Amino acid sequence: MSVVFRQKLNIDFERLNEDIRLFPQVHPVTPDMKITHKGVSRLVMLDRYTFKDTEKITLTNGDFVVLTIKEDPKFPARGLGYIMDIDRESKKAKILVEEEFRGVLDDEEESSTGVIWRSLDVIEKPLELFYEQIAKRNATGLAAVEKTQEKRVEWTEKFYQELVNLNFIPAGRVLYGAGAGTDVTYFNCYVMPFVPDSREGISDHRKQVMEIMSRGGGVGTNGSTLRPRNTLARGVNGKSSGSVSWLDDIAKLTHLVEQGGSRRGAQMIMLADWHPDIIEFIISKMQNPRILRFLIENTNDETIKKHAKDKLNLTPxxxxxxxxxxxxxxxxxxxxxxxxxxxxxxxxxxxxxxxxTYTVHNPEFLTGANISVCLTKEFMEAVESDSEYELRFPYVESYDKEEMRIYNEDWHKVGDVREWEKLGHKVRVYKKIQAKELWNLINICATYSAEPGIFFIDNANDMTNAKAYGQKVVATNPCGKVA
Known part of the structure; x- marks a missing residue:
């Protein structure tokens, strides 16, 4: 690395290497390192994938840091800068923000000078400023499984050459975790099994989602196994609050779980087109009052009108x-x-x-997740033929004790009302709707709120190689959504 390039970065690399000695996972900066990336790529690398001094034991004046420069509850902005001064008593630091990140600053003086005071809690010191450092850490970590030192050295070098030459770039969770000595996942995304339709089953599912996200993974959930709103819950002699309300509870975990201090979680939540709560699910994230009014005035379906009205709020x-x-x-x-x-x-x-003035009720509802509708072949055929489509669910109200035992044990393993009916179990038709009405609802909401996405679940199961292992596609994760 040339002296000019070092000066351009305005970083004291000798002092940084002294700091790095306290962290055996991190490789020091060497003269040949040059890959820093540019713009957003640089920020993402430094913010999400580098090893940091999270306890700030080496933090001092002049240090290069990544921080939250705009603390907005919905849309916080991250940026890069340099420590000018530290007030340990108030636990704040004076930062000179790099020029390209000053545009988001609301305060006129901060925006013009780039000088801001921020809490030490939102400031992090990356120890890996070059991609080569990440590549060395990753290579060392991945080769650590080899049984002999000779093999570890050999495979560290092989891995490093592939990584540093960008022949192979691991997923983000590997970049962040491999060789770091932290207890995080090396998988970016997961798909959960169907949710058991019980409070205990939902709680277990929720616990697993929270655990996965806390370790850096994104999660896909299909909630089609949860009984519809107002369905009998015989065990407590009451009625279910519905699948959508339970799925919102799971989605809220995204806002609660912080992933390694670098990003919030990611979730994909899905519901099948045959589920009786599907209309509520589709409308639940609509934030545009005009579109809700349009739906009320232009749809022929009373259920669509009802849920659009329930979402709409008028302040006289x-x-x-x-x-x-x-x-x-x-x-x-x-x-x-x-x-x-x-x-x-x-x-x-x-x-x-x-x-x-029109606004929407529950504007935060399901905002912790992307949502998508699992579309079946039967539904798409009904759309093409302009025929009615049945919204159905296992007829739990009519099940006797033995049938409920089978339902509780097996329904979440099947997860498809069509297959459940083929197995001889009673199914209730909650509603018949013109398929085109539901199709138009999906398209209108997707056009004006970017959600829901669509997932052709039958096509996915027809083409997946998971069948060779006796498995099937339940959902997709956030990385695989179709908008």
Whole structure:
């Protein structure tokens, strides 16, 4: 690495190497290292994949750091900068933010100078500033399984050459975990088995999702085995709150579990097109009141109308607001007077017409996950033929004690109402809907809220090689979604 390049990075590499000696997992910077990446790729490498001094035992003035420069509860922004000063008493540091990251700063002085004060809790010191350091750590970690020192040395070099020449780039969790000596997963994404339809089963599923995400993995869940809303829960002489509410509970884990201090979790949650809660599921993430009103006014299906109305919230105008908007509209009828644009007048007319302001109920609902609908061949055939489609689920209300025992033991192993019926079990038709109505609902919501995605589950099972192992596709993980 040239002296000019070192100076451009504005980092004291001799001191950094002294710090690195305290961390046996990390390889020191050497003169031949040069791969830092650029722009977002550089930030992602430093933020997600590098080994860091998480306890900040070496943190001092002049250090290069990655930090949260904008602390927004929904959309925090990460960036890079240099420590100018540390106030240990208040646990804050003065940072000079690199110029390319200053655009997200709201404070005018911070944005112009790049100088900010931030809590030490949101500041991290990466010890690996070059991709070559990550590659060496990965190669050392992957070769550690070899039984002799000679073999470990041999395979460390082989792995390193493949990695450093970018012939092979591991998944992110491997880049982050291999050779780091941390208890994290080397797999990026997982798909869970079907969720058992019981409080205990849901709790176990939730626990596993939390454990996987805490170790860095993304998770895919198919909730089609959970009984629909208002279905009898005989054990407690009550009714189920429905699959969608339970899936929202699982999705909330994404906001709770922080993955190695580098990113929030990722989840994909799916529901089959035959599930009676499918309409509620599709509408649940719609954030656009106009589209909800459009659905109410244009659909022929009463269930779609109901769930769109349930999602929509109208805040009525106060008397003062009505007078204000009427005053604006009155300008339209007074020749020669200006002051309000056509857009402002049109907005006032709409407010008076609707009688208030529309928002959505539960705007945070299911936001911890991407959602997708598992589409079957039968549904797509019904769409093409413009015929009715049945929303169905095992008829648990009619099951006797023995049938419930079989349901509790086997339903989540099957996970498909079509297969369950073929096995001779009773199935209840909750609703018949024109397939095109449901198809249009999927497309409208996907167009205006980017969700739900679609997953052709029958096609996936027809083509998967998992059949050779006696397995089937249950869902996909966040990496495999189809939008």
């Amino acid at each position: 105008l106060t008397m003062q607001e009505m007078a204000m908007y009427q005053g604006i509209v009155n300008y339209k009828h007074i020749p020669g007077l200006g002051g309000f644009s056509e857009a402002i007048i049109a907005d006032a007319e709409e407010k008076l017409s609707t009688g208030g």
